[in-house]
Structure formats: C-alpha cells, structure tokens
Amino acid sequence: MAQQILGDLDGNLDVIENLFSVQLIPKGQEIVVKGETEEVEQAIFLLEQLSSQVKKGKRISSFDIKYAAKMVKEGKESQMENLFDEIIYTTARGKSIKPKTVGQKEYVQAIDKNDIVFCIGPAGTGKTFLAMAMAMAHLKDQKVNRIILTRPAVEAGENLGFLPGSFQEKVDPYLRPLYDALFDLLGVEKVEKYMEKGIIEIAPLAYMRGRTLDDSFVILDEAQNTTSEQMKMFLTRLGFDSKAVVTGDVTQVDLPSGKHSGLIEVTKILKDVKGLSFVYLSDSDVVRHELVQRIILAYEKYNSG
Structure with a gap:
C-alpha cells in the first residue's frame, strides 16, 4: 500500500514532504509521519485519502497527489469527496x-x-x-x-x-x-x-x-x-x-x-x-x-x- 502511494523509487515521497514540511518514513506497509502537529495532521489526512483510493484499485498519479495536497492545505477537504471515484x-x-x-x-x-x-x-x-x-x-x-x-x-x-x-x-x-x-x-x-x-x-x-x-x-x-x-x-x-x-x-x-x-x-x-x-x-x-x-x-x- 505504501509503495503504491509513494510511487516507484519513492518518487512521490519528496513531493509530499516538501508540500507539508514533514518527514515520511516508510516502514513495511505503513508510513510514519514526523513534523509540526498541524502539518502532520494534514499529511496524515492526505495519506488516508490516497490509501482509500488505492484500496479501491485506483492508480495515484503525481498530479492527483499535488492537487489533493493543495486542497488540504487550503482547507477544502470536503470538496475532495468522491473526486477520484467517477470514471466517465x-x-x-x-x-x-x-x-x-x-x-x-x-x-x-x-x-x-x-x-x-x-x-x-x-x-x-x-x-x-x-x-x-x-x-x-x-x-x-x-x-x-x-x-x-x-x-x-x-x-x-x-x-x-x-x-x-x-x-x-x-x-x-x-x-x-x-x-x-x-x-x-x-x-x-x-x-x-x-x-x-x-x-x-x-x-x-x-x-x-x-x-x-x-x-x-x-x-x-x-x-x-x-x-x-x-x-x-x-x-x-x-x-x-x-x-x-x-x-x-x-x-x-x-x-x-x-x-x-x-x-x-x-x-x-x-x-x-x-x-x-x-x-x-x-x-x-x-x-x-x-x-x-x-x-x-x-x-x-x-x-x-
């Protein structure tokens, strides 16, 4: 699960760390988040949302991560509901x-x-x-x-x-x-x-x-x-x-x-x-x-x- 979110060679790890000023430490199928309380909470929320999508069989792109992170940073989490679910x-x-x-x-x-x-x-x-x-x-x-x-x-x-x-x-x-x-x-x-x-x-x-x-x-x-x-x-x-x-x-x-x-x-x-x-x-x-x-x-x- 962690590998699917962080991408090949942890390509998405730096993206999330830089966006939230946190440190992500992959441990097996889990990801430990370190940093200031507010930033950590936001990063965890993002990771939970991404994890939910992966469990549904969705592929997570770097664009998806950056856009979702932007929504979280701007306090627009509610607008993200089911955003990635609808396949046209x-x-x-x-x-x-x-x-x-x-x-x-x-x-x-x-x-x-x-x-x-x-x-x-x-x-x-x-x-x-x-x-x-x-x-x-x-x-x-x-x-x-x-x-x-x-x-x-x-x-x-x-x-x-x-x-x-x-x-x-x-x-x-x-x-x-x-x-x-x-x-x-x-x-x-x-x-x-x-x-x-x-x-x-x-x-x-x-x-x-x-x-x-x-x-x-x-x-x-x-x-x-x-x-x-x-x-x-x-x-x-x-x-x-x-x-x-x-x-x-x-x-x-x-x-x-x-x-x-x-x-x-x-x-x-x-x-x-x-x-x-x-x-x-x-x-x-x-x-x-x-x-x-x-x-x-x-x-x-x-x-x-």
Whole structure:
C-alpha cells in the first residue's frame, strides 16, 4: 500500500514532504509521519485519502497527489469527496477518463444535468477532451445516436489560402486536435468505422447552417472564435434528445479586428436562461505540465498589469 502511494523509487515521497514540511518514513506497509502537529495532521489526512483510493484499485498519479495536497492545505477537504471515484469513459487502451479537479467534476456534472453547457477556461483544463469523453459515454449508453464535433475555421496568424490541397485538406489542420482526441478515446480503426457510418462527424462550423441536430451530442470547440451570428446559428441547431457543449478560451480570440466573440457575448445574453449552464475553469484546473499552469498565471499577471 505504501509503495503504491509513494510511487516507484519513492518518487512521490519528496513531493509530499516538501508540500507539508514533514518527514515520511516508510516502514513495511505503513508510513510514519514526523513534523509540526498541524502539518502532520494534514499529511496524515492526505495519506488516508490516497490509501482509500488505492484500496479501491485506483492508480495515484503525481498530479492527483499535488492537487489533493493543495486542497488540504487550503482547507477544502470536503470538496475532495468522491473526486477520484467517477470514471466517465474507458478508452480503447483501457485508460480510465475521470475528472481530476473539482472544477472538472462540476463541468461533468453540468453536462449530465443540462442540455447546453458552456465551458470557459484556459488551455490544458480538459474542456474539449472531457466533453468528448462524455459524448462517447452517451453514445455507448445509447442516449444519443451520433456525435458531431465542430470548430470555426479561423486563422490564428497563418493564412489558410497558402495551405496546399483541396478544401478538406485545407481545413483538416483546424480539426486535427479533434481527430487526435478521438483516436486516443476510441482507437484509429473504430474512429474511421464510425465516421464512415456517420456516427461521428467532424466538420467546420459553417457546415452546421440550415441543419437540425436530433439525437446528437454536439461539441463546438474553440468557440471564442465564433462571431455573434455563428454562435446564434449553432445554438439554434439543437434538436430533440440532443446535448450541446460549447468550449473556449476567451483570452485567445483570433477573430479579425472589429469582430466580436460570440462566446463572450453569449455569457451576457444567456446568463439568466434556465436549462443551460456556464462552467468556468481556471489555472488550478490545468492538467498538463506544471509549466503550463505557471505560463498561464504569468500571462494573466502581465495582461492585468
């Protein structure tokens, strides 16, 4: 048990010791904690929580430890309840997809409870990946018949016209992150099979015009780059027995000068509408490399100064 918590070669031992200013001494299947009373109590609480997860067969990552420790240090232990328990989807390779932060858990719960969810937050917070995992779960449980993934084809400093090839080949770079996530969740062969049958569709936002999307789980990604007109068009496509998730980072708008972001505008227009939800993730929900979190904070500090 102790080995599973502390990791290979006690890789997590230093992490916990530094976070709580305590000394951990592994003794067989037990861990002795030494230090100041308050720090020791917090470290023991953390270890008990981690031990509980290990007993349930969960694998504990260094991110899980650091995030759980942060919650304990901030006195938010109650928010950790069942945080690591909810498995949304299991990938083709057997990897369990689950919320890793309180914000992510709120996001997943919002998708369960609402037909339209807007998720706004910085890069690396799992906005798109979690939405796609939820879409896969809904498809598997036959709650929907198809999944539709879309993005606005907006250039982020590069000119689309200079890319070689057909129109489809030109737009593929904008949609590539969606393909990558699908391959991770389903595997290449199954993705190709589902796309051939029309069960999964990936297309630029312009292709949504004039359609009614019934029995579908629809994800609009990079929504900060929609115009006001495009956002309204997308939201009014939703048909019966469908869900829509809209994701975006309002700090990374690539629209031409003079164009207003439909995502920023919709937070004001629909803030009081029942049946939909706005979820805001922050730098504390970043689940990529630690440097990503620091970079986001540095940019926020720079822009606010």
